[in-house]
Amino acid sequence: MNKVNLNQVWIGMILGIIIPLIALTCYYFARYSDLSLIDFVKVYKNLGILTHIISLSVLPNLLLFFLFVRQESLKSARGTLLATFLFTFIVLIIRVL
Numbered sequence: 001m002n003k004v005n006l007n008q009v010w011i012g013m014i015l016g017i018i019i020p021l022i023a024l025t026c027y028y029f030a031r032y033s034d035l036s037l038i039d040f041v042k043v044y045k046n047l048g049i050l051t052h053i054i055s056l057s058v059l060p061n062l063l064l065f066f067l068f069v070r071q072e073s074l075k076s077a078r079g080t081l082l083a084t085f086l087f088t089f090i091v092l093i094i095r096v097l
Helices: 009-031 037-047 050-057 060-070 074-096
Strands: none
Touching (some): 009 060, 009 074, 037 050
16 A cells, blocks of 8 residues: 655645634634624734734644654645744734735
8 A cells, every 4th residue: 555645845834724723713712702703803903913813823833843843754844834934924914904
């Protein structure tokens, strides 16, 4: 049987994007499930802490990154790092707007 190679940049990138979105969704449902998603974003944007919430949702990527490094899946770790930079870029765009 062929073994699937999980040491790919795109795997780390996809997981690095999905995991923070799951963390943000869990936070939304735990704290503000009575609000719509758009109202949730508007409230945090008006409070000026939307970028803080997005930044905190990226913290699980740190665990994913170290997991990949420990397993010597350095290409996947690189993908996770790229996804983290993508979220950083999104936070910078939100701060400028």
